[in-house]
Amino acid sequence: MDAAGFVRSLEQAGFGPFTGVPCSVFTPLIDHLGTLAPDRHYVCTSEGEAMGLAGGFALAGRNPVVYMQNDGLGNAVNPLSSLQLLYRLKALLLVSWRGEPGQKDAPQHRVMGARLTGLLEQLAVPYIVLEPGADALEQALEKARAHGAAQSTPFALIVRKGYFAPGAAPAAVAAGDPGLAPRLDYIRLLAAAAAPGDILLGATGFSGRELQQYTEHPGRFYMMGSMGCLPALGLGLADSHPGRAVFVLDGDGALLMKLGSLATIGRRRPANLVHLLFDNQAYESTGGQPTLAAGVDFCALARACGYPAQESVASPEAFRALLGSLSGRPRPLFVHVRVRCGTPAGLPRPEQPPERMRDDLMAFLG
Ligand SMILES: Cc1ncc(C[n+]2csc(CCOP(=O)(O)OP(=O)(O)O)c2C)c(N)n1
Structure with a gap:
């Protein structure tokens, strides 16, 4: 059609x-x-x-x-x-x-x-x-x-799938600023810098799929589905494992869907949680439709909700420097990372069934 x-x-x-x-x-x-x-x-x-x-x-x-x-x-x-x-x-x-x-x-x-x-x-x-x-x-x-x-x-x-005929080049697709780096550059830096005992959580959308497919970190977990629930899931893990750093890899569409989790985390203030927002201003994994992120000051929102520290990052170099100085920063730390759309061609879906991902994370956590 x-x-x-x-x-x-x-x-x-x-x-x-x-x-x-x-x-x-x-x-x-x-x-x-x-x-x-x-x-x-x-x-x-x-x-x-x-x-x-x-x-x-x-x-x-x-x-x-x-x-x-x-x-x-x-x-x-x-x-x-x-x-x-x-x-x-x-x-x-x-x-x-x-x-x-x-x-x-x-x-x-x-x-x-x-x-x-x-x-x-x-x-x-x-x-x-x-x-x-x-x-x-x-x-x-x-x-x-x-x-x-x-x-x-x-x-x-x-x-059903396939009901709509693919259109011509979509006018509304938000490709993002081509001067920015793609999300995977940051995810690779994070996975390489994370300590072996850290927990890395990827959201529904491309952050979770890239984390699962292109990193080997043993503490990674891809929350497919349940869009917007990842920061809260991260809080549950962070409070239950105060000795481990928990990194939440969020998307702008997902965060906007359940923005209230900023207030939940801001009230509880877990000292081991880092909330990374990969903001491409698009629902990239469903076709690149624009989100409402453009013009939203996410760091100001995190501050107003009680996060004691927020950072804005727009280059992998700045992110590398931030990762190097993490231990001295107050937490929960909110990091707004401006990225462009783009993921490696043919990004596969994980083959492990969800129960296996659960078992792997629970075994990792002991
Ligand atoms: C409740 C719900 N609504 C819609 C979807 C379909 N969906 C899956 S991923 C996604 C886009 C997520 O956007 P964002 O968080 O910005 O991440 P990106 O796709 O850009 O990686 C959508 C709309 C879903 N999984 N769940």
Whole structure:
């Protein structure tokens, strides 16, 4: 399906504006939405927030569209149940079907992939699995429109991998500043400088995959999925292992999704935690869609939340110097690293199953 034609069909059927959080299934769609006026497409930070925004549009008599990965449906369940379904507010949900049973996909999609339709049924959100073609879309939109008119509650279109035809060179892709170094340059420096007993935690997105694939540090752990949860996971480990330094390798999309963890860490102030934010201003691993990071002063946020020290770094040389002086710095230390998009071609997904990664880390921790 051509993304521009898809948006045209939805808008002609009275749906809009659009908001949501990316999944690679929607890359051509979001690239196209990025070319529209900002009041037709709102970039936002989490699926739950997107449902709040949709609630406002629905109260204003509009028919908002929220796109999300099925993993992100978890974030949307709370407002769905106590906003949209409670107040009976319309929303058209576009939910990707990662981990569809019988299809090959990354492990983090297995549980939700198998439960997606059952979860929507439990929530009493009717759905259609979109079949290819304009006629199937027209019929689905007619059902969604009729449901909204009769029930005034959300309706979901489940979108499979490959539904959207790849677009031309995306106008909205945030490649970042080409004068900056890529994230992997920093991850390699960190892994080489870390003591053997340190813990290195990589977030969902490319920081975790690069850490897992391109370093050998025995204390590394890749948290695939559970986007935004890594700083809190790091705090749990840091407080349980005060003798080890814990490095949290975060992404800007992930941190923005659960910004509250800055306050949780800032209150507890673990003296062994270093929070590294690799800020490429993009959801790079789902196709490079822009995040809202541009213009956000992350060091000021960390300071305001109680981190006693913050650093901004924009070159591997400065990072190397910082690593050399870590022991003398107050912690938790927040390090804002400006990076450009870019990861080695063919970055593979880890072959170890998640349980194996858990076992490896727990064995390392003793
Ligand atoms: C709750 C939830 N929503 C959406 C996704 C899909 N997703 C996986 S990685 C990612 C982008 C993460 O962006 P960022 O933290 O900036 O890291 P980068 O991809 O740039 O490495 C998204 C949107 C997800 N896994 N979970």
